[in-house]
Amino acid sequence: MLARRRGPGVTPPPILEARDLVKRFPAGGGLGLGGRTVHALNGVSLAIAAGETLAVVGESGCGKTTLAHCLTGLTTPSAGRLLLDGEDAAAMLRREPMRFRRRVQIVFQDPYASLNPRRRVADTVGDALRIHRLCPRRARRDRVAALIAEVGLGEEHLDRFPHELSGGQRQRVAIARALAVEPAVVVCDEPVSALDVSIQAQVINLLRDLQARRSVGYLFISHNLALVRHIARRIAVMYLGEVVETGTTAELRRRLLHPYSQALFAAAPEIGRPPGTARPPLSGDVPSPIDMPRGCPFHTRCPHARARCAAEAPALRPVDGRMVRCHFAEELSA
Amino acid sequence: MTDLLRVEGLSVEFPTARGVVRAVADLSFALGRGETVALVGESGSGKSTAALSLLRLVPPGTGRVSAGRVLLDGEDLLALPAAALRKVRGARVGMIFQDPMMALNPVFTIGAQIAETLRRHAGMTAAAAEARAIELLRRVQVPAPERRIRQYPHNLSGGMRQRVMIAIALACRPALLIADEPTTALDVTVQAQVLALVADLKAELGMAVLLITHDLGVVWETAQRVVVLYAGRKVEEGPVATVFARPGHPYTAGLLRAARWQEDGGRLAEIPGTVPSPLALPPGCAFAPRCPLAVARCREARPPSQALGRDQEAACWRAGEAPA
Amino acid sequence: MTGLLIFWRRYRRNAAAVGGLAVLVLIVAAAIVGPLVHPVDPFDMIGRPSQPPSARFLLGTDVSGRDMLAGLLHGARVSLVVGIVASLAATLVGLLVGAVAGFYGGFVDNLLMRTTDFFLTIPSFVLAIVIVAIFSPTIATVTAAIAAVSWPSVARLVRAEFMAQREREYVRACRALGMSNLEIIVRQILPNALPPVIVVSSLMVATAILTESGLSFLGLSDPNVVSWGYMIGVGRSVLRVAWWMSAIPGVTILVTVLAINLVGEGLNDALNPRLQRR
Structure with missing residues (x-):
């Protein structure tokens, strides 16, 4: 109210x-x-x-x-x-x-x-x-x-x-x-x-x-x-x-901007989705929260990962009307 | 095309303190070579019991197959002597479960368990079996297989265990893979990996898959035909595309509606009530008490399966009237 | 009431346990009414010593001419009371220690469990002898000594149950509601942890009877009361000439312990949730 x-x-x-x-x-x-x-x-x-x-x-x-x-x-x-x-x-x-x-x-x-x-x-x-x-x-x-x-x-x-x-x-x-x-x-x-x-x-x-x-x-x-x-x-x-x-x-x-969100939503089986249109699934498993990867935690499985992702952890920042934690959110959204 | 697997009139009973439970009643379906058929149902529908009893894996003393035949290439598995059946299991039919720890022995290494299957069914030497085990693990995308074969099941993540179990099931290139809720315990991204893997292997080996699941999304994306079970009985069968577009049974229609979450945030279409107790099944159609279309006849007599179109059938007096 | 009925229906399925229960009821009845029906002081020397069973002395007399039957009936009271009281006391202590250790964990758990381990490392019978030897040998100290050596196994069991239950979501839900720890322990977890404890405690009665018999056999129990172990001890010196003198109380102990164990197994079958599905 x-x-x-x-x-x-x-x-x-x-x-x-x-x-x-x-x-x-x-x-x-x-x-x-x-x-x-x-x-x-x-x-x-x-x-x-x-x-x-x-x-x-x-x-x-x-x-x-x-x-x-x-x-x-x-x-x-x-x-x-x-x-x-x-x-x-x-x-x-x-x-x-x-x-x-x-x-x-x-x-x-x-x-x-x-x-x-x-x-x-x-x-x-x-x-x-x-x-x-x-x-x-x-x-x-x-x-x-x-x-x-x-x-x-x-x-x-x-x-x-x-x-x-x-x-x-x-x-x-x-x-x-x-x-x-x-x-x-x-x-x-x-x-x-x-x-x-x-x-x-x-x-x-x-x-x-x-x-x-x-x-x-x-x-x-x-x-x-x-x-x-x-x-x-x-x-x-x-x-x-x-x-x-x-x-x-x-x-x-x-639209989803973070590569992980994209992969997550694409991986969920969906009734009515035309066959063969699913993205190739992410490779590997979620890393252990004991041995956290350096840099961006997702870089070990990210299809778009670059050198910067392994070195520097991205901050959560506003892009295109939402908050995203990815160095390359703008590029990926383009 | 002749069918690889024909199940005819399969019934499985469990004696309990309060009476005999018919977990599976008069179930018939067929599976062609290289085909994926999904056995769909909620808890208590009898889908897992049906899958287990195909290979006589229902624990003796708990339940028994009371009627029916399970024909694999025309040979009745239910009539086979125990020794011959053991040769079928693992060699011509592979099986994977929801919980890999059910199939993996915690005190043996991964390598030893794969090699065991190969030596028993393919008569390989120890060295050859180990080499093949590494190859199989690589095939199911387990990283560093040379190292993994020395590890124990508890060293692996859930997704990795599932892959190891698939490797064991596929070791002897079976003609049929029975997959009992193989991805229910897995996360969606890992589920997608495992389903993609099974699809690849299926194409490569030309094997047929009997997929037991409750997830209609998984059915849509992996199966060609679907068999819907309710309270131990088949209520509908047909090609996935047809059944999902025009469900013949109101239960199938309800399940599909419940699984399709509208994104507008409106009220969901629900199936009222709960699955009946197997000890107190209603006299007529088991779904009648929850069915929006039920009429007097549904509560009196059990509807037979009737054909709808070319290969679709539904056990409903008002089959085909269900709104999609 | 329905709970008890369901319990009995499950218990009834184990025929041996029902037999054990019947025997146990007979023994308890004998202990209660026996000395009234057969009012003979077990310490009175009323006949010739070392008589075999006869019409006058149904179970014979011992080396001092005391009535064996009177000894057996009075001894039943002592053995059963010591066994039951000691087990109850041990169960209470074990519940308290185990519940606190298992629920709170951490330092408290370490402290309590190392204490428990200390008791477990010493052979319990030896420890019981030491305790009785330090204090004067009365029925109360014997009972206390047996309880003192019996509680650690209960404590360990209760701790394991509490540790498992503590992580269950219903406990989390209670904590999210703001329920006090005391109430969570007593009202929520305890009823779930109790069934295996009941089984262990019932079996402990048998062990306690054996321990008491052992102590009195060695002459370390209360010299003012007759017990089965004491009777075996008395008969020991004439074992070769009057074997029945040791054999009669010996067989009584054996039958009693066996009956209690059968009852314990029956309780286990009836209370064990893994078997309830059938």
Whole structure:
């Protein structure tokens, strides 16, 4: 609503903002022997406003799950700042953790793992209400029933255990749990990739309906590019702990500038694409975040790499209506 | 053209504490030489069970093939003695899985595992087998194969393991490759590499591929024909281009709609409800409770497969009426 | 209630475990009602020494002329109580140490686990002897000594369970909700970590009975109570002339331990999630 008053094209103030988030952790079990370090996030900046969806796409090892954990206060970043409503989130998590927890919630990928197998639906969702003291104990069950109804389940599911529910139903329970505290931002970490195709659409529609009703902001992590284009207003493409390209979905759909984004979107199989028109796939694997390549992290697989790419890491800079991290973005766009 | 593989009336049953589950019921399809056929379905559709039972790989004691024939070049694999079947596995039919660690033994080196297949099926000497193993790894684009053959599966990335498994499956130049969700666990760029590799090898060796997947995008880009399974039964079969353009079964139509994310951000077309429990299948058409076109007849009698056009068929009383 | 019913249905599938449970119930019943039905003081010298079983003394008398049957029944109480109490105590300590070590990890984990390792490196029976020898030999110290040597294995198991569960996403979801560590440990993780612990603890009862028997065989247990091990110790010197004197309590220990082990296996089958699919 704020956005509307400020007029079109003006970004609403962010609720959750990451500034140059860095996360490193010792490789190999946590003892830190050998002194090797995993560079999971190398300076990620992004912001989520009320009622909007920002999608983060990337492959395994790009740091998107670590990003989700940093944004939800599940891990402490090694450097950089996280701001919630303009306040320093690290300080808030120390002093008033419950204030942060009520504003930011998370939905995980695997609804089989994210629900406690020994707790009934009413307990799992009720936990959220109880620890935040959101309603008196007597009213709790009714409140849970209302939440469960909001995600499309019925009263009869209240006393079920997770193993008595289907995957889609479990994910609905996980969404109800996250929404119970009425958060402003929900980080959705691959929320439908563990579900069957026919169920994915149900859950995506549910997330969109809830967003429309509660104007909650989503950070939507996914590797399904078609889905991302469908649900997100803005997209950030990550590679090896960095954002390599970010902009509005409309801009990115029109054209991709970073060679990695191009390869990523081209690699996704697409129904209806004429046969033989797919680009040749990228060669090689994603380098290990332990032995980070020098210079541009993508130069080891980039079809356009030149000498400069191996020597000098490019900065994220504005080109053609979006931000790109590539020395030669202008040339490649020409 | 004679078919390489003919599956006729295949049924697989799993006895459970709460009754017998028919994971696959009366499944028939054929695969021509050099052709790629995709077996498509969601979890519980029976697609993986069907693939495993072709080579009698359903773990004994859990499930059993209760009816049907699996003819490879006219020879029924289900009637073959165990020793003869072992010769078919790995030599005439290769198999790759979603999880390479299912096929790779963690305590042996990569080289030893490829050489094992070659020595058993092709009767090669140890030295010749090692040389061929290096060649195979190079063929599946594993870098530095001379070094890799001394490594163990855990030293490799997921994509590399998948390639090693493909190398083992292809060691004896099989006529048929069964690929059970080969790229589901992989990232899209690695998936594209593996699919391109399989396509190259297919062209080079002239082998046929039976691809088991739930990803309709992958089906579109790799297969010529598609068999759609729902709750253990074939609901539709036909050429990919035809089926995707004019699905005959409402389930196929629903899947296609759900997989085509509209980019305008509108509401997605969803298939309501969930896949029925195999222990409590509805009496008529298993899809009827979720079907937008269902009429009384659908809930009473199971629809037979009926032809739609030249090579398309669908098991639906209202086949062909589904909106694309 | 339905949970218990499902559990019993699974347990029932293991015939040996059902047999073990029946035997165990008989032994427990004998321990409870036996001394009431057969009210003879096991320390009273009421007959000629070293009699074989007869109509008057169903299981004979020992070298001092004490009734063997009375000893066996009273001994059952001691053995079972020591076994159960020691196992319970060890389980509680093991749960506490293992849960804290496994959940928090890092320095706390290192400290607690090195302590646990220290206990594990010393042969437990020797350690139990040392503990009993230092303190006065009473039933309480024997029980405490057995608990003191038994908890480390529970602690290790619980730690492993907690470490595995800690990384599960449902725990992350609880932390994202702001749930306290105490509640996560007690209410969320513990119920998931408990099934294997129950199995190990039930098997520990058998080990504890054996340890207690060993201690009293060596004369290191409470001299004021009769136990099965003590009875074997008494009969030892006349093993060649009156073998039944050692054999009767010996077989009793064997049967009891076997029954407990069968029950433990049954619990394992019933609680082990990998078998639940069938």
